[in-house]
Amino acid sequence: MTPDGKPTQRYNDYRDHSRSQIVLGDALRDAYGDIFLIKEHPAAADRSSITGKFKSFCGEWSVGTAAGTPGETFPVHPS
Structure with a gap:
């Protein structure tokens, strides 16, 4: 969610089934890259x-x- 309570662009991109795997992979790399x-x-x-x-x-x-x-x-x- 954005600070004003709206879905992020990443969330909207994830809901596009043709791109969801790529978006999820990017999100995991962003979240767990330090590992x-x-x-x-x-x-x-x-x-x-x-x-x-x-x-x-x-x-x-x-x-x-x-x-x-x-x-x-x-x-x-x-x-």
Whole structure:
């Protein structure tokens, strides 16, 4: 939502089914780009760094909730 409560252009673009996958991919890269600064192809051993990134964004209170879940479910390559 924009500050005045209207849908963003990205949301409108996402609703176009011919572009939704590209728009979603761009949004994920924008939202989680810092994860790939930790390591381009994260492995299971990098999980604590990934979870730490979410904790730094969401706050310490979110361990096991908002920060813990994405940190634990972010795709990693087997070590």
